[in-house]
Amino acid sequence: MSQTVLSARGLTKRYGRVTAMDNCDFDLRPGEILAVIGDNGAGKSTLIKALSGAIRPDQGEIRLEGKVVSFGSPIHAREHGIETVYQTLAMSPALSIADNMFMGRELRKPGLMGQVFRQLDKKRMRQIAREKLSALGLMTIQNINQTVETLSGGQRQGVAVARAAAFGSNVVILDEPTAALGVKESRRVLELIQNVRSRGIPIVLISHNMPHVFEIADRIHVHRLGCRLCVVNPKDVSMSDAVALMTGAMKPADVPIAS
Amino acid sequence: MPKALDQENLGQSEEESVADFSGFNDSFGTRVAHFLHNNPATVPLIVLIASMVIFGILNGSRFFSPFALTLILQQVSIIGIIAAAQSLVILTAGIDLSVGAIMVLSSVIMGKFTFDLGLPPEISALCGLLCGTLIGTVNGMLVAFVKLPPFIVTLGMWQIALAANFLYSGSEVIRSQDIAQQAAFLQFFGGTIRIGGAAITYGVIFMLGLVAVLSYVLSQTAWGRHVYAIGDDPEAAELSGVNVKFTRVSVYALAGLICAFAGWVLIGRLGSVSPQAGQLSNIESITAVVIGGISLFGGRGSLAGSLFGALIVGVFTLGLRLLGADVQWTYLLIGILIISAVTVDQYIRKSV
Numbered sequence: 001m002s003q004t005v006l007s008a009r010g011l012t013k014r015y016g017r018v019t020a021m022d023n024c025d026f027d028l029r030p031g032e033i034l035a036v037i038g039d040n041g042a043g044k045s046t047l048i049k050a051l052s053g054a055i056r057p058d059q060g061e062i063r064l065e066g067k068v069v070s071f072g073s074p075i076h077a078r079e080h081g082i083e084t085v086y087q088t089l090a091m092s093p094a095l096s097i098a099d100n101m102f103m104g105r106e107l108r109k110p111g112l113m114g115q116v117f118r119q120l121d122k123k124r125m126r127q128i129a130r131e132k133l134s135a136l137g138l139m140t141i142q143n144i145n146q147t148v149e150t151l152s153g154g155q156r157q158g159v160a161v162a163r164a165a166a167f168g169s170n171v172v173i174l175d176e177p178t179a180a181l182g183v184k185e186s187r188r189v190l191e192l193i194q195n196v197r198s199r200g201i202p203i204v205l206i207s208h209n210m211p212h213v214f215e216i217a218d219r220i221h222v223h224r225l226g227c228r229l230c231v232v233n234p235k236d237v238s239m240s241d242a243v244a245l246m247t248g249a250m251k252p253a254d255v256p257i258a259s
Numbered sequence: 260m261p262k263a264l265d266q267e268n269l270g271q272s273e274e275e276s277v278a279d280f281s282g283f284n285d286s287f288g289t290r291v292a293h294f295l296h297n298n299p300a301t302v303p304l305i306v307l308i309a310s311m312v313i314f315g316i317l318n319g320s321r322f323f324s325p326f327a328l329t330l331i332l333q334q335v336s337i338i339g340i341i342a343a344a345q346s347l348v349i350l351t352a353g354i355d356l357s358v359g360a361i362m363v364l365s366s367v368i369m370g371k372f373t374f375d376l377g378l379p380p381e382i383s384a385l386c387g388l389l390c391g392t393l394i395g396t397v398n399g400m401l402v403a404f405v406k407l408p409p410f411i412v413t414l415g416m417w418q419i420a421l422a423a424n425f426l427y428s429g430s431e432v433i434r435s436q437d438i439a440q441q442a443a444f445l446q447f448f449g450g451t452i453r454i455g456g457a458a459i460t461y462g463v464i465f466m467l468g469l470v471a472v473l474s475y476v477l478s479q480t481a482w483g484r485h486v487y488a489i490g491d492d493p494e495a496a497e498l499s500g501v502n503v504k505f506t507r508v509s510v511y512a513l514a515g516l517i518c519a520f521a522g523w524v525l526i527g528r529l530g531s532v533s534p535q536a537g538q539l540s541n542i543e544s545i546t547a548v549v550i551g552g553i554s555l556f557g558g559r560g561s562l563a564g565s566l567f568g569a570l571i572v573g574v575f576t577l578g579l580r581l582l583g584a585d586v587q588w589t590y591l592l593i594g595i596l597i598i599s600a601v602t603v604d605q606y607i608r609k610s611v
Contacts, residue, residue, distance in 0.1 A: 075500045090498035092491035094296075094558045099484055104500025106481035118480040147296070 004063070005030050005202050006051065006082070006171050011060035013046055020046040021057065022226035028171060033193065033203045035213040035234075038223030039246050044206055045175075047223065051204070052084040052173050053077030064170065075104070083168030087175045089160045093149035098122070098129040100148050101163045132166040133159070136195050154185025158192055165196040172196060173204045178212055190216055210239045219258050222246055233258040292607050299552045299560045302603055303567035306550075306596070310571060314578030321581055325457035332463045335573035337362075337525055339466040339566055341540050342547035343473055344517035346565040347510050349548050350477075352490040352557025353402060353409035355511070357394065358518045359540025360420035363533075365391040366522030367424050370433040370532030373442045380442035388519045394420060395515015399508035417541065428534040435530030449527030462524040466566075469517065474562045486510060490557025546593060547572060550600045554608070571596065 008026035012019070020043045028034050038044045049055040051062065053071030061068050064080055071077040074084065091100045102125045108114035109121040126144050133144075138158050148156055157177055164172045174193065178186040186209075194216055197203055207213050213220060214234045222229045222245045229245060230252035237245075237255050244250035295301055315323045322328075341358050348355040365387040372383035394416060401412045438445055448462035477483035485506045488496040497503045521540075526532055551568025553560025572593060579589050 074498060078500060084498075086498055088495065088498075090492075090495040092488040092495055092499075092558070094491045095484065095487060099488075100499070103484070103488055103496065106484065108481070117475075118482070120479055120481060120484070122479075150293070 003030065004028060004066075006062070006064055006204075008047075008051065008062045009060055011047070011050055011057045011062070013050065013055065013057050019226055021050065024060070024223075024227040026051065026221065026228060027231070028202050028204060029219075031197065031200055031202055032218040033197050033205055033216055034219050034221055035205045035207060035217035036221045036223055037207065037210075037213060037242060037246060042223045042246070043226040044223050046226075048084070048173060048175060048204070048206055051077075051171075052082060054084075078167070081168055081170035082173065083164035083171070084173040085157075085160045085164045085175060085177060087179065089156055091148050091156065091160060094147055096145045096147055097133075097151075097159055098126045098144045100159065101125070101129045101132070101166065105167070128166075133162050135199075136162050136165060136192055138162060138192070152185065154181050154188055157181060157185070157189050161189065161192050161196065165199070165201060168201060170201075171204065172201055173206075175206045176208065177205070178207065178209055186212065210242065214239055214242075222252075224248065230255075231258045232256070295603075295607050296559075299607075300564035300567060301552075302600070303551045303564050303571060307567045307571050307574065310574045310578070314574060314581075318578060318581045322578060325455055327577065327581070329457045329459055329463075331570065331573040331577050332466075333458070333460055333528070334577065335569045336460065336462040336466045337521055337528060337537070338540065338543050338547055338572070339569040340462075340469060340521040340524060341518060341544040342551070342565040342569050343466075343469050343562060344514035344521070345541075345544040345548050346551070346553055346560070346562050347473070347486065347517075348409070348514050349545075349553050349555060350486050350490045350557060350560065351507060351510050352493075352555075353507075353510075354413065354545070354555070355398065355409065355514055356413040356541045357398065357416035357420055358514065358521075358544055359537045360417045360424065361391050361394050361515055361518040362522040362525060362540060363537050364394070364420045364424040364427075364522070365519035366525050366532055366536075367428045367534055369445055369523060369526065370438070371428060373445065374433055374437070380444040383442075384445065384523060387522060388516060391519025391522065392512050392516040395518070396508060396512040398515065399511030402511060403504040403507035424534050428532075430534050432534070433532040438526070438531065445523070445526045445532075446530060447527060448524040449530065460527065462527050465520070465524060469520075470562050470566045477562060482506065482509070487558050490559075492558075543572070546597060550593075550596050552600060552604065554604050555601070556608075559604075559608075568600075 004027045006028040008024065011021050011024040013021040024047055026047065036044055036047065046055065050057045053074045053076050056072065063069065069080060092103065107121045107125050109119045113119040114121065130144050148159065151159065161174065161177065177189050177193070181189060190212060193203060193205065205217060217234050220232050220234055220242060222232060222242065224246060232242065232255060241250060241255050245252065245255065341362060344358055345355055368390050369383045369387035372378045372386050373380045398412055398416055401407050402409050448460065448465060450461045452459045477486060485496065485501045488499070488501055489503055489506055493503055525536060529536060547568035548565045549555065549568070550571055551560065551564035551566070553564055575592055576589050
């Protein structure tokens with residue numbers, strides 16, 4: 001078995017009579033972009049929520065770099081270096097870019113001002129925010145104190161991805177990052193995602209957009225009826241085959257399966 | 260060839276504009292809205308200065324005397340303090356209708372514990388402060404954990420605290436002379452520093468100090484940023500790692516503590532402990548907060564704004580009284596100010 005960063009075996013989650021996740025497996029390898037595709041209601045979100053700590057599976061285990069982990073909350077998962085960019089982006093529109101990047105993990109000034117008066121080190125947070133954004137090629141930002149609501153959808157997505165990449169030391173999970181964006185903004189965000197990968201951080205990409213998935217994914221995890229149907233390589237299968245797998249029109253036996 | 264070059268240039272500039280975060284090509288109106296958005300206390304400050312100039316011109320030196328100006332400060336000290344508490348709650352997109360009731364109940368506890376139970380006034384004052392904090396904490400728990408709407412929780416708490424206040428005090432006033440003789444400590448905030456005609460009470464100093472400290476906390480600490488983030492979008496704050504429940508409870512608890520301090524300042528201002536005092540404080544504090552440019556939808560505004568809001572009401576009240584106008588004119592103008600303030604808030608929200 002090849003080495004994995006994040007893996008799951010036999011995950012099951014039931015909501016009343018509905019089984020949202022049924023003995024589901026998952027593997028993410030170092031430095032790859034793994035796309036997760038599946039029809040609406042296939043249970044993609046449930047899988048992602050389990051991996052990001054938003055829900056606790058009823059059965060099964062999740063391993064991070066080989067060690068069994070159990071996340072009680074998204075914050076807990078974040079402490080393990082798993083960052084998630086939610087479809088809603090989870091940003092406070094009225095606060096600045098820097099404020100948002102450090103929300104929930106603010107830096108305090110050293111010494112008396114920080115320890116006794118709890119003063120934030122805004123200068124350092126701004127500086128780091130600026131560095132992180134420029135490292136991802138987002139550095140035409142002139143004013144890091146701009147509020148997030150003054151940014152376009154793509155720019156917001158960019159900040160959210162930068163935030164995740166800045167702190168996600170192990171895994172970055174992106175939920176439909178291009179769903180609400182125009183063509184050009186989507187392109188920027190896709191470049192951004194490739195930038196993040198080039199820095200060695202593996203990415204889980206949930207998307208409905210097949211062209212985007214086939215453009216940047218290294219492997220594709222096809223989700224169907226609450227579990228992993230198969231994993232395919234976008235170089236070996238066509239988009240229509242992938243859709244056929246998702247909807248059940250084709251069986252995994254009909255296509256080449258990725259190693 | 261030139262055509263191709265053109266296209267290339269076009270492509271480049273478009274590429275840049277996609278990546279461009281600056282957006283400084285905005286119209287004048289948008290820029291004004293931006294500025295107001297980043298400096299939410301500007302509008303109330305302009306209104307405050309304008310109203311002072313107008314009433315100064317109409318009233319002459321009667322208004323612009325150290326005595327009259329410091330009198331305004333004294334008159335707004337209670338509402339200024341309560342408005343600070345109210346601001347914290349409203350910044351989280353909540354509302355606290357029980358502020359006045361907490362204030363009065365706390366002041367009654369300070370008085371009754373001293374005169375009925377015979378406790379030293381220092382201990383009684385401490386008990387009053389604890390009572391306010393406790394009521395605030397209960398408000399916060401009901402909002403954060405039971406997930407009841409703040410309006411309903413504090414509507415109920417308003418009645419409960421007010422009724423407890425009347426039941427416990429028997430609606431009896433503790434007279435000023437008695438407090439001055441036996442427990443002068445309770446009138447501490449009524450103490451006055453006089454410089455020429457100016458008279459600054461310790462209550463006024465407390466109000467100004469409180470606004471300064473809370474402004475620092477809101478802008479310079481993580482807790483302060485979290486208060487704004489919760490008011491903005493509580494789910495986003497939660498996902499970003501903010502402890503939303505704890506922050507909510509602490510905001511209501513702190514508001515309760517500040518209201519209890521207002522109760523203590525109230526004893527200094529009135530001299531006596533009066534269960535009938537401060538009946539309209541909740542509405543007056545919301546008025547100050549709204550005129551001060553804090554959004555009732557949460558997440559926007561500053562504490563300085565609330566102070567300016569309280570001062571605007573004070574300037575109108577005294578200015579019109581000096582003019583000999585019917586007191587109803589004050590209410591009428593304040594009403595117009597409230598509606599204008601919310602209109603400005605909507606304008607800023609939409610245009611940014």
